Amino acid sequence: MRTLLGPEGDLREVYAAPETPWLRVNMVSTIDGAATGESGLTASINNEPDQLVFRLLRELADCVVVGAGTARAEGYPPLDVPLVVVSRSGRVPEALRDAEPGRVLLATCSHAPGLDGARAILGDAHVLVLGSHRVDLAQLKQALVDRGFREILCEGGPHLLRDLLDQGVADEVACTFVPRLVSGAHRRITDGPPIDVSLRLHTIVEEDGTLLGRWLTGS
Numbered sequence: 001m002r003t004l005l006g007p008e009g010d011l012r013e014v015y016a017a018p019e020t021p022w023l024r025v026n027m028v029s030t031i032d033g034a035a036t037g038e039s040g041l042t043a044s045i046n047n048e049p050d051q052l053v054f055r056l057l058r059e060l061a062d063c064v065v066v067g068a069g070t071a072r073a074e075g076y077p078p079l080d081v082p083l084v085v086v087s088r089s090g091r092v093p094e095a096l097r098d099a100e101p102g103r104v105l106l107a108t109c110s111h112a113p114g115l116d117g118a119r120a121i122l123g124d125a126h127v128l129v130l131g132s133h134r135v136d137l138a139q140l141k142q143a144l145v146d147r148g149f150r151e152i153l154c155e156g157g158p159h160l161l162r163d164l165l166d167q168g169v170a171d172e173v174a175c176t177f178v179p180r181l182v183s184g185a186h187r188r189i190t191d192g193p194p195i196d197v198s199l200r201l202h203t204i205v206e207e208d209g210t211l212l213g214r215w216l217t218g219s
């Protein structure tokens, strides 16, 4: 176990991608496995070390991928890098509808009820149709790489993380464990039908009682 006392420069080394393209999912959890706290959002469980990692990983990313549920719940605004919203329904979250062209992409499928609306809002070039009834996440990763995005950061949420793992698309799960217990009925960092995915520990760092971990999916 290493204690991270150094400046943010050190943290950059800790989180360097081993190769590119690289798709990392970053999540936060309490010690009893809650992905949200009493507000129903991550803001009620995250802490300073987690926010440091969250900001750093955004800085390192060429684009950020997020499930539409998380974008809606957390009120995601457009970011400094392109934001890719994954949605089966094809509905563009309200807070992203006025974004500058190209700041927001939507990944959806051809049967999405909101497809025509999404094209009207974001422009055809920014709506990625990747499958008929479900979004093919491997195709999504390739489409992002084809657009020049080498370091791809996914910020969840739990359903999208589960699907990325199920479809073998995530290279890394970064998870920060905050030293809290909240009990109650909260989501875990994965949600949806069962999966059984083995991970390999890459790094674990302790910062002020918080564990910053990186786990890799490949062999």
Ligand SMILES: NC(=O)c1ccc[n+]([C@@H]2O[C@H](COP(=O)([O-])OP(=O)(O)OC[C@H]3O[C@@H](n4cnc5c(N)ncnc54)[C@H](OP(=O)(O)O)[C@@H]3O)[C@@H](O)[C@H]2O)c1
Residues within 6 Å of the ligand: 026, 027, 028, 029, 034, 035, 036, 040, 041, 042, 066, 067, 068, 069, 070, 071, 073, 074, 086, 087, 088, 089, 090, 091, 134, 135, 137, 155, 156, 157, 158, 159, 160, 161, 163, 164, 187, 189, 191
């Ligand atoms: N602890 C953490 O690190 C963390 C991180 C992120 C979010 N959260 C929390 O998680 C909660 C949201 O959970 P959630 O499971 O609903 O989040 P989510 O996975 O972001 O949202 C689910 C929705 O996203 C779209 N989606 C997800 N996976 C998809 C796939 N494979 N293909 C097509 N569309 C897909 C669908 O949107 P449509 O309905 O538009 O089809 C689906 O209804 C919020 O409370 C948020 O605060 C916690």
